[in-house]
Amino acid sequence: MLTGSEMGVVDENAAALGVPRKQLMESSGHAVARAVRSLAAPGDRVTIVAGRGNNGGDALVAARFLDDYDLRVLLLGRPDAISTTIARENWDALERAEYPTETVGDATAFALDAPDVVVDAMLGTGIAGDLREPEATAAAAMNGMAAAVLSVDVPSGLDAETGRLADNAVAPDHVVTFHDTKPGLPALDVPVTVADIGIPDAAELFVERGDLTRLERDPASHKGDNGEVLVVGGGPYTGAPALSAQAALRGGADLVRVACPAVVAREIQSYSENLILRPFDGDHLAPPHVDRLADLASDHDTLVVGPGLGDADATLEAVAELLSRFEGTAVVDADALSVVPDIETDAELVCTPHQGELRGMGGETDADWRARADLVESFASEVGQTLLVKGPYDVVSDGERTRVSRTGNPGMTVGGTGDVLAGVTGALACVQAPLDAAAIAAYTVGTVGDRVVEDRGYGLVATDLLEEIPSVLWQRD
Structure with a gap:
């Protein structure tokens, strides 16, 4: 089991060993697409709800491998606010290929149209505490519908350091997580798929530049x-x-x-x-x-x-x-x-x-x-x-x-x-x-x-x- 911060160290160490984050995101997206295919039949309505970080980027990659479904991709926020280069590149790839993408500017504009499967890729392992808007409204909508909910890496609202689940967190029916399980996932009592995304064992054995990301200094x-x-x-x-x-x-x-x-x-x-x-x-x-x-x-x-x-x-x-x-x-x-x-x-x-x-x-x-x-x-x-x-x-x-x-x-x-x-x-x-x-x-x-x-x-x-x-x-x- 790895905490979210430990997973960040391992990701960066993998990059230092020659396996860049972009490659890991591509592998993660493949894993998400495989999980969707295990839950949906061809032609089913699949909605991806993506945040502006790498968690959303994983799902944006997955969208390119879901052509057999009635697909809808919702981005929470503006495309120019996507926080990482690789996630932005995957959003741009969807737009250039004319996938059905939409942006949600605020909670009042969020709506789900009765999908068969909804992919929760709003927030990843670096977030703690109760969900804020528009994620809170999106989570409530997911939790209130009959669709199967697939969370990417961890459910939005799960603190991957402590395992604490926020009161308004997404309640998934399935989770696909990467490389290793995370705190809090075993307690969810839902199927959890741990996907191998190509991180070498050496990323956990050898000390590399990723270990330096543990260091921080409070400006106050x-x-x-x-x-x-x-x-x-x-x-x-x-x-x-x-x-x-x-x-x-x-x-x-x-x-x-x-x-x-x-x-x-x-x-x-x-x-x-x-x-x-x-x-x-x-x-x-x-x-x-x-x-x-x-x-x-x-x-x-x-x-x-x-x-x-x-x-x-x-x-x-x-x-x-x-x-x-x-x-x-x-x-x-x-x-x-x-x-x-x-x-x-x-x-x-x-x-x-x-x-x-x-x-x-x-x-x-x-x-x-x-x-x-x-x-x-x-x-x-x-x-x-x-x-x-x-x-x-x-x-x-x-x-x-x-x-x-x-x-x-x-x-x-x-x-x-x-x-x-x-x-x-x-x-x-x-x-x-x-x-x-x-x-x-x-x-x-x-x-x-x-x-x-x-x-x-x-x-x-x-x-x-x-x-x-x-x-x-x-x-x-």
Whole structure:
């Protein structure tokens, strides 16, 4: 089952893999036409009620394959208000071929002339709440007649995110949906046809540009609404926590603080005036610091722990205690990874090991990415956390879902790129589910690395990645 927003991601990923939306619409229209033919006899009166989006576009395609019927096509609204290019092209194709098309300017002009089958293609998976006009009047007319009602993808008025059905929604007799079923459809107690429209399985497996459509930013948001990240790191190393913190800022977090040993705080601060430091006594993390850090972490959306901490016994003991007391989402990187298999925690962890670190945690790996994906999924299920295992193909799994990111290049074996990845993951985990945050971060940082290498060649350093992060996350082709 896929929600409407997930289906949008898959559609866009399919386009990135070479199966464009126009081709998917053509396949969807074929599926709608087949469903109509299963409900109507040749010569029957078939009325299509199409909205101005891609849901309506699917039905407009179907009209071209219904020449054996007494066809009528109603568009709710003006043709120049059709919201997508491909839907508009299909409307234009019907008009040029002189199909019986009509437009409905407002609810008072809507009328159905006793069809045998009516196709509900008014609203698709992106709409929530009660129907407005003219869709409300059209739905009432459909519900009040004896005709068989066929809904396209979901009935108009069904929220494909939650499965909630509006009080004035269309009550279909049959639904034809695409690729996978949607929330709310099983509860309708009507036949639902799930049509294969040619979306490859890879569109759900590989992380592609469609995953970036999950990201949005409320124009009315205030400081802190887009995430606050606490990076716990430093001591033996100073660059690692600075890289993670700067990457978290570039990844969209509003506020990023670095908790680090006091002896290195000034040095870490010197990397950027954008960093907020929260130093603690001593030259390395140790158990006496945990009470303060636990209180501090509780005020943040995401904790990033590990960059530059080192592997001193006292440090790892403190990491284990901090994670066992934390209840939010934590990104665990570098030496801190070694404590994960043995701790009990209510936190949701995103662990970011390379393959050597994965083996150190008790996991297995393989040179073949497909075999490695299976091994990572199995180990993620065993530890009960999300894993982002770095490699030529990054594998992300929570034990149930597994994603693979193919971006990145050999130039990114340089030190510090993993710290950047941890920071971006931390920022995204403020506003995304752990698996999605990790998948988008892997794709983003790899894409950034590819751009840097294309521009400058090998010899990149981790700081080269920072400024490019927003252009990958937020620019839309």
